[in-house]
Amino acid sequence: MGKLQFFVVLCYAIPVLVILFPIGLTFSYLFKITKLDRWSNRINNFLGYFWYRSFFILTGRKLDFSQGSWDPNGNNRFLICNHTNALEVPLIVSLPYLTKSKDVRLSYLGGDIIQRYKIIPLMMHKTIVEAVIYSEKKPNFRNFKTDVLRVLKTRSIFLYPEGERTFTEEIQPFQTGVMKIAYKFNIDIDVFVVSGFMGYSSLPKYQHLTKSKTIYFHYCGSILAKDYPTFEEYLAKAETLMKEKKQILETKEKTFILQN
Template sequence: MAKIPVVDDLIKKNLHGLSVHYGRLVMKVYLRITLLVFGKASPYLIRGIYRSVTGNKEARIKEFLEGTKIWAEDVLKITKTKLIVFNQIDVPQKGHMIFLNHVNEMDFPYDCYVIRKPFLANQVIKKAWFAYWWMVAMGSQVFDNSKAMSVAVSVKNLIEGLKTTSYIVYPEGKNTYSEEILPLKKGMVKIAFDQKIPVFVALKSGVTTYQNYQKGNVVGYLGLGSHDPTDFSSWEEFQTYLYNLMHTKKLELDALTEQERTKLN
């Protein structure tokens, strides 16, 4: 992207000390969505709208999920990134929460590409109207935890949605801008435990490298299988188990990803 002082100042204010170069990359990646929607991804858009008009919800979701693959492939190309899935990630088709670490703005297209499932997002996504529209079209739900009543409605909608799909959840609750796994928030872990929703765990590594350089990156993914909350006596025990699992396996994934990065140098 061309250097525009006003834009660069805005980036500095909103990226919490991260480089302007990283901010420009994020803007480029997300601005390209519109170009792709009316370009290479337009067949998915057209078919998705048609499926929506004809009332075929599952087919509509499938089309929009497939459309996100075009975006991820575009990001891989413009950043010359090597994406590696180190084991077979068999994401359950329905009935599961998919716990995945959340790093920064660059992980969303890759999560769409590798996991290929809708998201259980917080209300912040509503501020990005186009991203919000596409996420809803691909079957994602917005979890409203602002009031007790809205939480109850969101849980009800989640249970209903799980009858036909599984949802990606970021249990750390925010962008970490770090390769370290942060403590998991109570909310989603407790809901999984209380509602007896099995949790499929996956991890990614290498996404923080975009914060330092914007081309020639290596990103790795690892699946850790499904975990049943009914095997635990409390949500706190389940939370501790999941955190320890993610923390330990993340170190292993970091080492594997670094080995692949070294091969490129």
């Protein structure tokens, strides 16, 4: 087992082995089906925060979180972030608690990997947050679009626009499918970026990240479809926001190592 794979297994063992998760998600599910959605959502948000905190404590990492001018209140938005490997997930789902906004309703979009989860706590969480599933093997764009617009009536949806884990700190080109939905239906997009997660790997080029033991999670800015005359300009702006912030963070990481 490689170093990065070990940390991924450790990370995803937490919601399976820690009794707080099955108990909490069971209560959350009961609140959900009895229409007490606010309390169900608060439990989910707390569990997300507990997951991130537990993993960072176990691995000796610290978080540099910058909310900037981001306003977490409101629905009908996409939240997007780069996707290096599976270790960003607990950080993303802890976003409501990180912003001290415990009632933020956050769903997420995922592909076939969600379908493959056989672990009851994770399956239950998928149901509770009304995750939107898109199958790459059997795509049905019409149903997918309908599900996205339905969920956006009550929640914001988090997604990775690169469409896959990249296993690199470099931001890859965005997939256009979901972004086209955002542009067509004037859905606001809030852009975030993470940096430093490849420090969990054993690759020599990321050893400086291993030494810094700092993970960065920063807000980059928001974009409105109505402000851009073409989809291409809209997509390019989202990519630019993420890449510019990532470059700033990488400079910060290198400066930290030189100073220490």
